[in-house]
Every structure is written in C-alpha cells, then in structure tokens.
Amino acid sequence: MSLNHAILGILSYKPIAGYDIKKVLQDSAFMYWSGNNNQVYKALVELHAGGLVTNKVFHQDGAPSKKVYSITDQGLAELKRWALTAPEAPEFKKAFLVQLAWTWQASPGEMAGLLDQYQQEIEGQLLMAKWKRDNGHFSPDRTPRERAVWRLIHDNIVGSYQHELDWIATVRGAIEPTNGEDASL
Amino acid sequence: MSLNHAILGILSYKPIAGYDIKKVLQDSAFMYWSGNNNQVYKALVELHAGGLVTNKVFHQDGAPSKKVYSITDQGLAELKRWALTAPEAPEFKKAFLVQLAWTWQASPGEMAGLLDQYQQEIEGQLLMAKWKRDNGHFSPDRTPRERAVWRLIHDNIVGSYQHELDWIATVRGAIEPTNGEDASL
DNA sequence: GGTGTCATGTAAACAGTTACATGATTTT
DNA sequence: AAAATCATGTAACTGTTTACATGACACC
Numbered sequence: 001m002s003l004n005h006a007i008l009g010i011l012s013y014k015p016i017a018g019y020d021i022k023k024v025l026q027d028s029a030f031m032y033w034s035g036n037n038n039q040v041y042k043a044l045v046e047l048h049a050g051g052l053v054t055n056k057v058f059h060q061d062g063a064p065s066k067k068v069y070s071i072t073d074q075g076l077a078e079l080k081r082w083a084l085t086a087p088e089a090p091e092f093k094k095a096f097l098v099q100l101a102w103t104w105q106a107s108p109g110e111m112a113g114l115l116d117q118y119q120q121e122i123e124g125q126l127l128m129a130k131w132k133r134d135n136g137h138f139s140p141d142r143t144p145r146e147r148a149v150w151r152l153i154h155d156n157i158v159g160s161y162q163h164e165l166d167w168i169a170t171v172r173g174a175i176e177p178t179n180g181e182d183a184s185l
Numbered sequence: 186m187s188l189n190h191a192i193l194g195i196l197s198y199k200p201i202a203g204y205d206i207k208k209v210l211q212d213s214a215f216m217y218w219s220g221n222n223n224q225v226y227k228a229l230v231e232l233h234a235g236g237l238v239t240n241k242v243f244h245q246d247g248a249p250s251k252k253v254y255s256i257t258d259q260g261l262a263e264l265k266r267w268a269l270t271a272p273e274a275p276e277f278k279k280a281f282l283v284q285l286a287w288t289w290q291a292s293p294g295e296m297a298g299l300l301d302q303y304q305q306e307i308e309g310q311l312l313m314a315k316w317k318r319d320n321g322h323f324s325p326d327r328t329p330r331e332r333a334v335w336r337l338i339h340d341n342i343v344g345s346y347q348h349e350l351d352w353i354a355t356v357r358g359a360i361e362p363t364n365g366e367d368a369s370l
Numbered sequence: 371g372g373t374g375t376c377a378t379g380t381a382a383a384c385a386g387t388t389a390c391a392t393g394a395t396t397t398t
Numbered sequence: 399a400a401a402a403t404c405a406t407g408t409a410a411c412t413g414t415t416t417a418c419a420t421g422a423c424a425c426c
Binding site for chain 4: 202203204205207223224225245247248250252303340
C-alpha cells in the first residue's frame with residue numbers, strides 16, 4: 001500500500017491537515033486513491049504511530065479544530081527510500097474492453113452506439129486531465145526538475161486518454177460494415 | 186462487480202469448469218481480475234443462485250471430479266443487457282507516476298536508474314501482451330466481427346504499453362542534465 | 371429551511387489477495 | 399524426494415467504498 005507514501009510526499013511539500021490531504025488526493029489526476037475519510041485518517045494514524053509524521057492541533061473559532069500534520073526526518077528518509085524502490089508495472093482496468101469482448105449478441109448499430117458513449121466518456125476525462133495539468137492548484141515547485149517532472153506525469157495521463165480516443169477511431173474504421181447500412185442520417 | 190458478467194461471457198462461448206475459468210482469467214490480457222479461487226468459485230455460486238448458469242458434475246478417475254458450468258437463456262439475456270450498459274471510463278493505476286512525483290530528493294543518476302528499471306518492466310509487459318494477442322488459446326471466434334473485436338481489444342492493451350515506452354523516452358529527453366554529468370561510461 | 375463547506379472520526383459492506391486443506395497423478 | 403498439476407473449496411486478512419455522526423457557519 002503506497003497511499004501512506006503518497007501522503008508522506010504531500011506532507012514533504014508542506015504541513016497540512018487530513019481534510020486537505022483528502023482534497024489533494026481527490027483532485028489529483030495521478031494519485032489514484034479516492035481520498036475518502038476512512039483511508040486518509042487511518043493512514044495518518046499509522047504514519048503517526050510509525051513516527052513518520054507529527055501533528056499539532058489548531059483551534060479556530062467558527063470552524064472545527066484541525067490537526068495539521070508535518071513530516072519528520074524519519075518520514076523524509078522513508079519517502080526517499082520508497083521513491084527509489086523497484087517500479088511496478090501499471091495496471092489498466094478497462095471495463096469497457098471486457099464489455100466489448102462480449103458484444104457478439106449486439107447489432108452493428110448497438111455497437112456503434114456503445115463506441116459513441118465510450119468516446120464521450122473519454123473526452124470528458126481528457127478534458128478534466130488537461131484542466132488538472134494546467135490549473136491544478138497543488139503542485140510542488142521546489143526545483144525546475146520537479147516542475148518538469150510533474151508536467152510530464154500529467155502528460156502521461158493526458159496521453160493515455162488520447163491513446164484511447166485514437167484507438168476508438170481505429171475500432172470504428174475496422175468494424176464498420178463494408179456495405180452501407182446506417183440508420184440515422 | 187462485472188466479474189460475474191465476464192464469467193458469463195466466457196461461458197457463452199462454451200461450458201467449462203471453474204478451474205478452467207480461473208485459468209482463462211489468469212491468462213487474459215484484458216480481463217483484469219487475478220482469477221483466484223475465492224473470487225471465481227464465489228462468483229459461480231452467485232450466478233448459479235441467480236439462475237444464470239447451471240452445472241453438471243463429471244467424475245473422472247485419476248483426477249478430481251469437475252463441475253462443468255453452462256450458461257442459461259436467462260444468463261445469455263443478462264449478458265446482452267450488461268454488454269449494452271453505459272461504458273465506464275478506464276482506471277489507470279500507475280504507481281510509478283506517484284513514485285516519480287516524489288523523487289525530488291534523488292540525484293539525476295538515481296532518476297535515470299529508476300527510468301531504466303521502469304522501461305524494463307514495461308518491455309516485459311509489452312512482450313507478454315503481444316504474446317497473448319498472437320498466441321492466446323482462449324479466443325471465441327464465432328463471427329468475423331468477434332474475431333476482429335478481440336484483436337482490437339488486444340491492440341488496445343499493446344498500445345497502452347507502447348504509449349508508456351514512448352513516454353519514458355520523452356521523460357529521458359526532458360530531464361537529462363543539459364551539462365554532461367554522467368557517472369558510468 | 372435545505373444544501374454545502376469545514377473538520378474529524380467510526381461502522382458496515384464489499385472487493386480482492388494470500389494462504390490453507392484435501393488427495394491422486396505427473397513431472398523434475 | 400520434492401514440486402507441480404488437477405479440482406474444489408474455506409479462512410483470514412487487507413484494501414476500498416459508502417454511509418453515518420457531530421456541530422457551527424455560509425449560501426440560496
């Protein structure tokens with residue numbers, strides 16, 4: 001589970017509260033955890049127990065108190081150690097491919113409709129990914145290299161959606177009936 | 186949970202036993218479930234309870250008995266219904282991107298090493314994906330369209346890894362130090 | 371007056387992985 | 399002699415999502 005390490009990374013940039021970590025995760029295009037309460041607060045308790053973070057409670061009037069977490073030297077060391085561990089292969093969970101694999105009972109029109117829907121879905125995701133790349137408000141910018149790396153990471157995600165759109169186009173080309181049988185138009 | 190539907194799809198091609206469904210899942214490039222006992226046998230019990238599949242026990246000597254499952258008309262109808270439901274966006278779990286995001290403590294050499302390792306990992310996956318596309322022994326081939334669709338699905342996966350390799354190359358180009366400071370060679 | 375934000379946390383449900391168990395047969 | 403394959407199943411654990419709970423304040 002590298003969620004704990006992702007949180008360490010976030011805290012390495014600046015100390016923030018659990019509630020805000022949650023939002024950073026939810027807004028991130030590449031930190032793929034949903035960022036729900038259960039996961040985040042549990043992770044923070046674990047990190048705290050391991051001495052990788054500390055927290056300080058800030059009382060505010062007109063709003064609930066917040067626990068602001070900071071990374072420790074031990075946490076920084078652990079973050080560096082993890083950052084250099086052997087990379088894992090990416091996991092692609094494309095439910096649409098599974099669906100498409102079993103459309104032999106569908107008509108050409110139904111298949112075309114499915115592809116249209118998938119394309120719309122992807123176009124939406126692509127737009128969001130681009131927006132997050134260009135306007136995401138959480139991006140540490142400690143060195144020129146870090147800035148470049150974050151840009152490249154977002155390009156990877158954008159490119160993944162772009163690849164999906166390109167692929168949809170080839171699918172349309174490949175499965176369109178050679179003899180014209182279109183309903184609408 | 187669409188694992189149940191994926192299993193329905195497999196059974197729509199031909200009746201097979203749970204043990205073999207497990208292997209089909211493990212060998213599949215795009216049906217992303219690990220195919221462990223717990224998941225498969227539990228899914229089959231559910232499908233059976235819902236009347237979507239039936240089973241027949243075959244006793245064999247020199248080997249354990251097997252329960253061969255078949256899809257029912259109800260199961261076929263459910264498979265078609267599901268195949269035409271609104272497609273979901275793909276999920277990309279690229280742990281490497283998270284790792285890369287927090288490498289600001291690493292030296293240029295360490296980063297280059299990481300990239301090398303990731304590339305090797307991806308090259309391995311790409312090879313496997315291509316092999317499964319070209320030699321995978323489970324591919325229903327009921328109609329020319331189904332054959333084409335299965336090929337396209339595998340092309341999607343292969344393309345995803347290919348995209349990753351292309352991206353690695355651009356990362357290398359973007360972050361290589363402008364002034365030459367290389368250790369080895 | 372209902373909905374949303376801020377901020378923490380818990381409970382329950384679902385999904386997924388790893389490991390255990392059996393017992394004959396085949397392979398290394 | 400040890401390990402893997404065939405074939406089913408269960409147990410224990412980890413990971414993830416959804417929902418519940420509180421209470422002040424702001425917005426429409």
